[in-house]
Every structure is written in structure tokens, then in C-alpha cells.
Amino acid sequence: MAAIWAILRKECRSEWRTRYGLNAALLFAVTSLTTVSFAAGRLGARTDLLASLFWIVLLFATLASMSHAFVREVEGRTMLMLRLVASPGEIAIGKLLFNLLFLAVLEVVIVPLFLVLMGAPAPPWGVFLALLALGTLSLAATSTLIGAVIAQTRGRGALFAGISLPLLLPVLAAALTGMREMWAGHSAAGSLRLLAAYAVALLAASLLLYDHLWED
Amino acid sequence: LGIVWRITLFLWIAAAMSVALLKAPLVPVLLETTRVLYFHIPSAWVTVVALGWSMVHSILYLVRRDLRHDDHAAAAAELGLLFCIAATVTGSLWAKSMWGAYWNWDPRETSIFFILLVYSAYLALRGSIEGEEKRARLSAVYSVIAYVAVPFLVFVVPRMYETLHPDPLINTRGKVDMDPMIRWCFTAMLVGFTALFAWLQSLRVRVTRLERRLRPARA
Numbered sequence: 001m002a003a004i005w006a007i008l009r010k011e012c013r014s015e016w017r018t019r020y021g022l023n024a025a026l027l028f029a030v031t032s033l034t035t036v037s038f039a040a041g042r043l044g045a046r047t048d049l050l051a052s053l054f055w056i057v058l059l060f061a062t063l064a065s066m067s068h069a070f071v072r073e074v075e076g077r078t079m080l081m082l083r084l085v086a087s088p089g090e091i092a093i094g095k096l097l098f099n100l101l102f103l104a105v106l107e108v109v110i111v112p113l114f115l116v117l118m119g120a121p122a123p124p125w126g127v128f129l130a131l132l133a134l135g136t137l138s139l140a141a142t143s144t145l146i147g148a149v150i151a152q153t154r155g156r157g158a159l160f161a162g163i164s165l166p167l168l169l170p171v172l173a174a175a176l177t178g179m180r181e182m183w184a185g186h187s188a189a190g191s192l193r194l195l196a197a198y199a200v201a202l203l204a205a206s207l208l209l210y211d212h213l214w215e216d
Numbered sequence: 217l218g219i220v221w222r223i224t225l226f227l228w229i230a231a232a233m234s235v236a237l238l239k240a241p242l243v244p245v246l247l248e249t250t251r252v253l254y255f256h257i258p259s260a261w262v263t264v265v266a267l268g269w270s271m272v273h274s275i276l277y278l279v280r281r282d283l284r285h286d287d288h289a290a291a292a293a294e295l296g297l298l299f300c301i302a303a304t305v306t307g308s309l310w311a312k313s314m315w316g317a318y319w320n321w322d323p324r325e326t327s328i329f330f331i332l333l334v335y336s337a338y339l340a341l342r343g344s345i346e347g348e349e350k351r352a353r354l355s356a357v358y359s360v361i362a363y364v365a366v367p368f369l370v371f372v373v374p375r376m377y378e379t380l381h382p383d384p385l386i387n388t389r390g391k392v393d394m395d396p397m398i399r400w401c402f403t404a405m406l407v408g409f410t411a412l413f414a415w416l417q418s419l420r421v422r423v424t425r426l427e428r429r430l431r432p433a434r435a
Contacts, residue, residue, distance in 0.1 A: 152354060153354065170373075205364045
């Protein structure tokens with residue numbers, strides 16, 4: 001536990017020192033949001049499109065920022081050092097928590113901006129936040145694991161989007177279907193359950209896998 | 217596993233195929249499109265089996281660190297992708313005549329397309345890693361996490377959302393009203409396709425091992 005906490009604090013501190021990861025991700029997210037908003041205009045009456053665009057913007061933000069946590073260690077040649085002080089599982093959970101925090105910070109900025117810029121009607125907040133939280137958890141769990149995988153390959157950045165996107169598509173599909181149902185006034189319970197089940201399965205599998213990610 | 221086995225497999229599939237295409241009665245609404253289902257359903261079945269085989273060997277590799285498991289995992293993923301393409305194409309042909317369009321993003325079509333993408337990404341990942349041990353390790357991790365999505369895509373999603381797709385093979389009611397001849401053809405094709413997969417798998421694994429043995433000689 002202490003090691004996980006230490007990794008999380010170390011991640012936050014080294015991110016805060018330069019902030020270039022966060023700045024780049026924020027800039028990217030806001031830019032893609034602006035592009036979408038500019039291209040589509042206000043869509044208050046088309047909530048089905050709103051739901052799709054919302055998750056596409058979040059997906060872009062995820063793809064642009066989530067590989068960072070592990071790639072940075074490899075490029076800075078600090079991975080070995082990190083592994084001396086913590087087990088692979090602890091490193092991974094620490095990085096996952098950091099990525100979750102990172103996405104949450106991004107969302108604090110983009111989500112209100114999205115709702116305002118696109119002229120979205122006020123959603124039922126409980127369902128909206130539940131969908132957002134579960135979707136974010138699944139996106140972060142998947143992309144942290146894939147980030148750890150691609151950090152060890154030669155392609156790295158170029159490879160990350162192509163490899164992780166197919167695994168993120170089911171999350172995207174469930175989350176945006178749920179959000180469509182929510183905005184249409186139907187129950188989103190089915191999608192929420194699906195999303196929750198998928199998130200739990202992903203998390204469980206990835207926690208088991210982290211121990212095998214590096215050679216012994 | 218010699219010539220007798222291969223000839224038996226050939227005759228078996230040929231016989232099942234001839235009966236299915238020429239003799240078997242047609243299902244009322246589906247009419248002549250019934251026939252494509254003798255290929256579509258076994259392909260979809262083999263896809264799930266092959267990808268599962270790949271996942272099992274990926275886990276075995278991670279536990280034992282023996283490259284022989286990686287050979288199996290890679291070969292099964294390739295073949296799974298191949299059979300998945302077959303299932304997609306036959307399904308699309310069927311959709312054209314029954315639903316009026318080759319592609320319409322029905323939940324079934326969506327999920328099979330996601331599976332195609334996920335396993336294409338698996339092969340892309342394999343292609344981009346240097347070093348056998350590292351490639352085996354990283355792609356095993358990917359294969360396991362990819363297979364987490366498969367049951368959701370194959371079994372859960374199509375049951376949750378409205379789909380026009382008929383009940384899949386393992387349906388909730390059990391198709392007791394199926395014509396006995398049709399059922400025989402299906403069973404024969406399922407067995408034939410599974411055996412075909414087993415044979416192709418053994419060939420692919422042997423080729424991979426031969427390539428590994430030849431590599432030092434070539435270099």
C-alpha cells in the first residue's frame with residue numbers, strides 16, 4: 001500500500017514539476033472539443049449526436065495522454081530504478097491511479113465546456129456522473145495496461161493509438177449508448193451494468209497481468 | 217496424424233457440404249439463404265474456439281515462459297482472425313438478402329467488427345516487437361486482455377440491445393424444432409470445421425518452429 005501511494009505521489013510531483021504532459025493533454029482535448037463544436041454547432045435538440053461526440057472527445061483525450069505514464073519511465077531510463085523499489089503490481093496500480101486522476105482533471109475542464117459549447121440540455125446528473133465515472137475507469141484501466149505494453153516496443157507513440165483503440169471501442173459503445181438512452185429519457189441501467197461488468201473484468205485481468213509484464 | 221486423417225477430414229467436409237447444399241430442406245422464412253448458415257455458424261464457432269485457444273496458451277506462456285505456448289497462441293489468433301473474416305463475409309452476404317444491405321451496424325455486426333479490429337491489433341503488435349521472448353510476453357498480455365472483451369461482444373451485447381440477428385447457436389430456448397437433417401448437417405459442419413482448425417493450427421505451429429530452427433542457419 002505504502003509503495004502504491006509513493007508511486008502516485010512521485011507521479012504527481014514529477015508531472016507537476018514540468019506540467020508539459022498535462023498542458024499538452026488539456027490543449028489537445030480543448031482543441032478537439034473546439035473542432036467538434038465548430039464543425040457541428042449547437043446540438044441541443046440532437047442528444048444522440050451529443051452523446052457520440054462527447055465520448056469521441058473523451059476518447060481522443062485518453063489516446064493523447066494515457067501512454068505517457070510508462071513511456072516516460074522508459075525514455076528517461078528510470079524504469080529499472082522504479083522496479084527496485086516496488087513490485088510490478090504496485091507500480092501499475094500507482095500509475096493507474098495517476099492516470100485516473102489525470103483523466104479526472106481533464107474532464108473537470110472539458111465536460112462543462114462541452115455541455116456549454118454544444119448547448120446540451122441538463123442531463124440527470126446521477127446517471128450522467130455514473131456513466132462518466134465507469135467509462136473513465138474502463139478507459140484508464142485499458143489504456144494504462146496497453147501503455148505499459150507499448151512502452152517496451154519500438155513503435156511506442158505511433159503504436160499506442162492503433163493498439164489500444166480496438167480495446168477501447170466496446171467501452172465507447174456501451175458508454176455512448178447509455179448516454180443516448182439517458183438523454184432520450186429512457187433507463188440507462190442496462191448500459192450501466194454492462195459498463196460496470198466490463199470495467200470489473202478489465203481491472204481484474206489487468207491486475208493479474210501486470211506481474212507478468214516485465215522479464216524477471 | 218498422417219494422410220488417412222487428412223483424407224477423412226476432406227471426405228467428411230465434402231460430404232457434409234454436399235448434403236447441406238443439395239439435400240437439406242430449407243427453413244421457411246430464410247429459404248435459400250439457409251445454405252450459407254452451414255458456413256457462417258461453424259466459422260463463428262471456430263472463431264470463438266480459436267481465440268479462446270490463443271488466450272489459454274497466452275496464459276500458459278506467462279506462467280511457464282515456454283515459447284512453444286507462444287507458437288500456439290500466435291497461430292490460433294491468426295486462424296481465429298481468418299475464420300472471423302469468413303463469418304463476417306458469410307454473415308454480410310446473408311444480411312444482404314435478408315435485411316437488404318451488406319452492412320448496417322446491427323449489434324451483431326458491430327461486435328464481430330470489433331473482434332476483427334482487436335485481433336488485427338494483436339497481429340500488428342506482434343509485428344512491431346523485436347526479440348522472441350519479449351514479443352511472446354507482451355503479446356500474451358495483450359491476448360488475455362483482448363479475450364476479456366470477447367464474451368461481452370459475442371454473448372452479452374447482442375442480447376442486450378435490439379438485434380435482427382436470429383438466435384445464436386447457443387440460444388436460450390434450445391432449437392428443438394430444428395429439422396433433423398438440418399441438425400445433422402450443422403453438427404457435421406461444426407465437427408468438420410473444428411477439425412479443420414485443429415489441422416491448420418498444427419501446420420501453422422510446425423511452420424513457426426521450422427522457421428525458428430532455420431533462422432540461425434540462414435543468418
